[in-house]
Amino acid sequence: MDIDKQRLIIAAAEDYVRSLFGEDATGHDDLHVFRVRDKALFISRSEPRTCDTFLVELGALLHDVGDHKLFKRNAADMITEFLTGLDSPKELISKCVQIAEEISFKGAGVETKMSTFEGEVIQDADRLDALGAVGIARTFAYGGAKGRPMYRPEIKPERHDSFEEYKKSVGPTINHFYEKLLLLKDQMNTRTGKKMAGESHQFMLDFLDRFYAEWEGRA
Numbered sequence: 001m002d003i004d005k006q007r008l009i010i011a012a013a014e015d016y017v018r019s020l021f022g023e024d025a026t027g028h029d030d031l032h033v034f035r036v037r038d039k040a041l042f043i044s045r046s047e048p049r050t051c052d053t054f055l056v057e058l059g060a061l062l063h064d065v066g067d068h069k070l071f072k073r074n075a076a077d078m079i080t081e082f083l084t085g086l087d088s089p090k091e092l093i094s095k096c097v098q099i100a101e102e103i104s105f106k107g108a109g110v111e112t113k114m115s116t117f118e119g120e121v122i123q124d125a126d127r128l129d130a131l132g133a134v135g136i137a138r139t140f141a142y143g144g145a146k147g148r149p150m151y152r153p154e155i156k157p158e159r160h161d162s163f164e165e166y167k168k169s170v171g172p173t174i175n176h177f178y179e180k181l182l183l184l185k186d187q188m189n190t191r192t193g194k195k196m197a198g199e200s201h202q203f204m205l206d207f208l209d210r211f212y213a214e215w216e217g218r219a
Helices: 003-021 030-046 053-059 073-083 090-102 115-126 132-145 163-168 173-179 180-185 191-215
Strands: none
Touching: 003 030, 003 053, 003 073, 003 191, 030 053, 030 115, 030 191, 053 090, 073 090, 090 115, 115 191, 132 173, 132 191, 173 180, 173 191, 180 191
């Protein structure tokens, strides 16, 4: 595919993302998607292994399309419809659908390996945006949008051994740190992703220490 066609598809994907996520209040807005795109491109250029940067960019832009938390339609239908309308090659459509279907965290006890290196890069970028200060803000935004309590000491975090269990989880927002966020550092795929995750992981631990100190009246 020539560079002009690639640019057309990327520009159309950016507009598609704005139309789908521009008014989202759960932490999965269009700016989240664009941060993931930028992080994914940074990781792809920082790794010694070469990859298809066009697929990295497009896959990152479409990674939340059809997400079960946000849509009634699935990723395969939505992405196929969008990219087919741009006369995209079937192989490209298939790869973007695969990335969107594989990328999500599905529970502490569920393996979520990506099939391609491009997918690994995008998954790391998506998970990095769930960590650190931005990750904390997004977590509380999601909990608030879903009407979940911030913290209930009597409700303990759970280990979800299936995607169905994870999807049904409605625990307090603080529990999400233990059920997902604090697990991500050790699930990074790339050398760059692992390095970037370390500092953000520690920031979340420090936040939780301060949160409990204030909650219990010790600070």
